[in-house]
Amino acid sequence: MTKRRTFLQQVGLMAGAFSANSLMNQLHAAEWEAAERRIGNQLPEAVAADEDYWSVIQQAYTVNPNLVNLNNGGVSPSPRVVQEAVSRFNQLSNEAPSYYMWRILDQGREPLRYKLASLAGCSTEEIAINRNATEALNTVIYGLDLKAGDEVIGTKQDYPNMIQAWRQRAMRDGIVYKQISFDFPIENDAEIVKGFEAAISPKTKILHITHIINWVGQILPVKKICQMAHRHGIEVIVDGAHSFGLLDFTIPDLECDYFGTSLHKFLSAPIGSGMLWIKRDKIEKIWPLVCNDKPHSPDIRKFETLGTRSFPIEQGIGEAVNFQMAIGSKRKQERIHYLKNYWASRAREIPGVRIHTSLLPAYSCAICGVSVDGMTPGELDSALFGQYKIHAVGIVWENISCVRVTPHVYTRLADLDKLVLALEEIAAKKRKG
Ligand SMILES: Cc1ncc(COP(=O)(O)O)c(C=O)c1O
Incomplete structure (x- = not known):
C-alpha cells in the first residue's frame, strides 16, 4: 500500500514538473517519460542500481567529460534546463532591466515560493528565498533577541560561517557560545542526542545543529535532538546546507524551529x-538581517528586502525544482547513497586506505571521507588531481583529517571505478615507499 502510494505521489510530482510551458517539458518530457515507464513501479532502492535509468539523468548535465568532479559537496552544477532558464531570464532582464525584472520576473516569486514549499512539505508562509545558507542562517543567528549570559550550544564540526556569526554575537552582545565536539563517524543516535543534552544548562536558549556535517558527511538525528531540546524549552536552528535536495524529508518533520539551506x-x-x-x-x-519597514511583521517576506539581486538566478530555481520532482527525492537519495557506497565499500578493502564515514543510510548519504596511511589530505588531494584529474577536496578541520569525496546524480560508475583504481595505485605506491 505504502509502495503504491509513493509511486502515485512520484507520478503526481512528475506531472507538475512537466507542466505545459516548462523548459523541462521542452527538453526532457519524451525521454524521461519513457525511462519512467520502463522502470514501472520498482522501489527507489531497486532503481538506484539501474544504469539505463540514470544515464538519462546524466545526459541532462553539461559537465566536463575530462574531469571527474567529486566535490559536489562544495557546490553542484546545474543541469542544462536550469542553465538555459537563467540565460533566458538574463537576456530578458537586459532588454529593459527595471521593466522585466520588477514588473515581469517579480511575478514569478510567489509561484516559486509555492514550488519550494511543496518540495519542503510546508506552508508557503514559512519560506523566504535568498542567496545561500550563510545568509539564511545568519538571518536567524543575528535576528534572535538574546541577552548577555544567554547560552547557545553548537559543535566544533559546524560550518565556519555559522561559528563566526555566533562568535560575533558573543563579542557584541555578551552571549555565551559553547561548542561541543564529536568523534565521527558515530552510528548511534542516543550518543549524539546525549552529547547535546549533557551540555545544556539553565541558561541555554538555542541549539545550533548541522543536519549533514559538511566535512565528513555524518547525518545527525535532527528530529530526536529537537524533541530533546524542546523538552528543555530550547529552540533549534538547523543548518541544512547539505540535506535539502539530497535526503527525502519534509522540514516540519524535523520538528526544528529554524532551517536554512x-x-x-x-x-x-x-x-x-x-x-x-x-x-x-x-x-x-x-x-530581518536587511532592513524592513515592519521588522516584527509575521510575514516571511520581510526577509526578502535584499535590494537589487539576480532575478535570473532566483527564477532559475523553478527549473531545478522541476528537475528534482521529475527524479523524485527518495529515488535521488537512494541513488546517491548507492554511488557513495559503490566506491567506499571497495575502497575500504584496500590496504592502507581508511574510510571516515559510516556506510549506513541513517548516518550518511553522499559525502564520504577517505585517507591513505602516511599521506596528508593535501597530498592525497594533489595525487588524485595531478595523476588522475579527479577533483575532490582535502579537509583538515578540528579532529577531522581526510579527503572529502561527493558524487551527485550525474556521476557515472566509470568515474567511481577510476577513483577506486586511483586509490589502489596511490596506496600501493605509498606502501612500497
Ligand atoms: C554545513 C554548511 N553550512 C553552510 C554552508 C554555507 O553555504 P553557502 O556558501 O551556500 O552559504 C556550507 C557550505 O559548504 C556548509 O557546508
Missing part, C-alpha cells in the same frame, strides 16, 4: 540561491 548544492539550482524556513509562530520575533 543553499539551493546550489544538491538541488542543483543556480549558483547563488538559498532558502530560509522559519516555523510560522516564530517569524514575528526574528529581526
Whole structure:
C-alpha cells in the first residue's frame, strides 16, 4: 500500500514538473517519460542500481567529460534546463532591466515560493528565498533577541560561517557560545542526542545543529535532538546546507524551529540561491538581517528586502525544482547513497586506505571521507588531481583529517571505478615507499 502510494505521489510530482510551458517539458518530457515507464513501479532502492535509468539523468548535465568532479559537496552544477532558464531570464532582464525584472520576473516569486514549499512539505508562509545558507542562517543567528549570559550550544564540526556569526554575537552582545565536539563517524543516535543534552544548562536558549556535517558527511538525528531540546524549552536552528535536495524529508518533520539551506548544492539550482524556513509562530520575533519597514511583521517576506539581486538566478530555481520532482527525492537519495557506497565499500578493502564515514543510510548519504596511511589530505588531494584529474577536496578541520569525496546524480560508475583504481595505485605506491 505504502509502495503504491509513493509511486502515485512520484507520478503526481512528475506531472507538475512537466507542466505545459516548462523548459523541462521542452527538453526532457519524451525521454524521461519513457525511462519512467520502463522502470514501472520498482522501489527507489531497486532503481538506484539501474544504469539505463540514470544515464538519462546524466545526459541532462553539461559537465566536463575530462574531469571527474567529486566535490559536489562544495557546490553542484546545474543541469542544462536550469542553465538555459537563467540565460533566458538574463537576456530578458537586459532588454529593459527595471521593466522585466520588477514588473515581469517579480511575478514569478510567489509561484516559486509555492514550488519550494511543496518540495519542503510546508506552508508557503514559512519560506523566504535568498542567496545561500550563510545568509539564511545568519538571518536567524543575528535576528534572535538574546541577552548577555544567554547560552547557545553548537559543535566544533559546524560550518565556519555559522561559528563566526555566533562568535560575533558573543563579542557584541555578551552571549555565551559553547561548542561541543564529536568523534565521527558515530552510528548511534542516543550518543549524539546525549552529547547535546549533557551540555545544556539553565541558561541555554538555542541549539545550533548541522543536519549533514559538511566535512565528513555524518547525518545527525535532527528530529530526536529537537524533541530533546524542546523538552528543555530550547529552540533549534538547523543548518541544512547539505540535506535539502539530497535526503527525502519534509522540514516540519524535523520538528526544528529554524532551517536554512543553499539551493546550489544538491538541488542543483543556480549558483547563488538559498532558502530560509522559519516555523510560522516564530517569524514575528526574528529581526530581518536587511532592513524592513515592519521588522516584527509575521510575514516571511520581510526577509526578502535584499535590494537589487539576480532575478535570473532566483527564477532559475523553478527549473531545478522541476528537475528534482521529475527524479523524485527518495529515488535521488537512494541513488546517491548507492554511488557513495559503490566506491567506499571497495575502497575500504584496500590496504592502507581508511574510510571516515559510516556506510549506513541513517548516518550518511553522499559525502564520504577517505585517507591513505602516511599521506596528508593535501597530498592525497594533489595525487588524485595531478595523476588522475579527479577533483575532490582535502579537509583538515578540528579532529577531522581526510579527503572529502561527493558524487551527485550525474556521476557515472566509470568515474567511481577510476577513483577506486586511483586509490589502489596511490596506496600501493605509498606502501612500497
Ligand atoms: C554545513 C554548511 N553550512 C553552510 C554552508 C554555507 O553555504 P553557502 O556558501 O551556500 O552559504 C556550507 C557550505 O559548504 C556548509 O557546508
